[in-house]
Amino acid sequence: MQDDDLGRHKIEAPIWTEELIERRRQRNRAIAWTLVAFIVLFFVVTIVKLGGNVANRPF
Template identity: 65%
Template sequence: MAEGNNHGGQEQPRQWSEEQLKRRRQRSVALALVLGALVTLFFIVTIAKLGGNVAKRPVVGAVLGMEQVV
């Protein structure tokens, strides 16, 4: 085997510089904000598509002949 191969030996833990940690944290925050905005957008679109029909739908228990829970 080649001697330059590090697959079998122990690797030294990677030391991150302060600048790298700062950029990584900024990317994480940006990704979290984008994900939150996407979830909010999906929620708003879902509510807009359903509209007032959610309140007008029959209750499952009423359809099956059970008492309606208020």
Template identity: 70%
Template sequence: MIQLTEEQKKRRRSRSIAIAWALVAMAVMFFVVTIVRLGANVVNRPF
């Protein structure tokens, strides 16, 4: 089993946090794009 140094643990943690933030940002972007696209259709739909 590989033993990581404290520096490697810090780098791994910061890399994991960066990946998590990137995933959150992408999910928010997809949500916003979906709402914007649906919003335009909701306004134009017949009653």
């Protein structure tokens, strides 16, 4: 007898309510803003570490 015949491994699709959709959008926005902040932080740290030496390098 297979697992599907017994109904043990059936997964129901979620019911997407407006509240769940909005919460998901908010979560995605928070993740996006965190990623943007992380990228800006890396950029600023890189510029600070390089300092004025960026313009003084030989070509």
